[in-house]
Amino acid sequence: MTGPAGSKAPASSGVPSRLSRLLAMVPYFLAHPGISAADAAADLGTTPAQVMTDLNQLWMCGLPGYSPGDLIDLAFTEESIEVTFSAGMDRPLRLTATEASVLLVALRALIDMQGLLDTAAAQRAIAKVEKAVGTSIAITDEPAPPEPADASAGPMSTVRDAVRLTRAVSIRYYSASRDAVSERVVDPVRIQVVDGASYLEGWCRESEGIRLFRLDRIDDARLLDEKAVVPASPDSGATLALFNADPQLPTAEIEIDPSLAWVMEYYLIDPVADPEHASPDPDAPIAATMTYGSPDWFTRFLLGFGGRIRLQNEPDVARDVADRARAALRAYGDDV
Structure with a gap:
């Protein structure tokens, strides 16, 4: 072997990225014989x-048996730098059909979550993966045409930039619980996904x-020329403020038909009884409380x-419901 004595490679916290680099180095140096370490x-x-350091580690890698x-x-x-024997690692690794399928499904799922990422970038990544795997899996040869531009893409892009650049952002926002638009x-x-929404x-x-x-309820967003400053590091388990009842908002007692139990997953509704102690009768109405922001919206x-x-209290709202009906x-x- 024609290399300097190998020194022990330092431990790296970025194991996945280093492994990917090591796997790519042999075909890279085969394609660039004589390249300097700085250029590489x-x-x-x-x-x-x-x-x-990576070359010293590669110098002691090879096929099972590990003879010279x-x-x-x-x-x-x-x-x-020059590779004199590749031990069969002549080409970069390729995705298997299963790996490519999983990656494509994940990318398309991310596109469906509006605002979570740059849709155009995800579509370019999909096109590259599809081109790389060719006909090894059941996909079309050409990437799907880009979807029509979303009217909310502008605000979403600005919000992503605000997170990436750690800048404050001014938004015009529609609050469903208050039935009002505010600046x-x-x-x-951060941007996060909760129950399929971004x-x-x-x-x-x-x-x-x-x-x-x-x-998707941000009507407009404007990046401000000031750094974002969060007064305290929020506890990730306590940041779902949207889904916690605001003590300033009114709360009504309601009764829900069992066929509409699903509404409790989409609104600020809490069952009165513990599920383990609820009525065994499947046709019994569900007693619950609901937080709302505007009597008109409610x-x-x-x-x-x-x-x-059905409303069990709030006589003014109940009277308005009856009059409109x-x-x-x-x-x-x-x-x-």
Whole structure:
């Protein structure tokens, strides 16, 4: 073997990235014989010193048996690197059909989660994977045409930039619980996915607390020329402020038909009884409490379910619901 005495490679916390680099180095140096460590480092995204350390490790790798004729052989100095025996590692690793399928499914799922990532970048990645695997899996040869531009792509892109650049952002936001649009300045923490929807988590200067803002309800976003400053590091387990009842908001007692139990997963509704002590009768209505922001919105909400969600208190709202229901029936005249 024609290399300097191998020194023990330092432990690396970036094991996956280093492993990927080591696997790519042999075919890379075969394609660039005589390249210097500095030039190779620039291409591989590392430092010349790390390249030399990696080469020392590669020099002792090879096929099972590990006799001299099976080990990778290299001739290298900082000025020139050359592979004299590749031990069969002549080509970069390729994705298997299963690996490519998993990757494509994951990328397409990320595209469906609006605002979580740059859709155009994900589509380019899909096209590259499809081209790389060719016909080894059941996919079309050409990438799918790009989807129509989303009207909310602008605000979503600005929000992603705010998170990436750690900059404060001004947003115009529709709050479903309050049925109102407001202007807010937010110091972003991260973008996260909750129950299939993408949210901006950040410090709301108006509320003076950590809040979640659903990305598809941000009508407009403007990047501010100031760094984001979060007063305290939020506990990740306590940041779902969107789903915690605001003590300033009213709470109503309601009764829900069992067929509509699913609404409790989408609104600020909590069952009164512990599920383990609920009525054994499957047809029994579900007693619950619901937090809402606007009486007008709450009235429309109740009317939309046609009596299958019934109000147990809040007489003013109940009266409004009854009046609007009677007015709707009168509109049908004699056909009722």
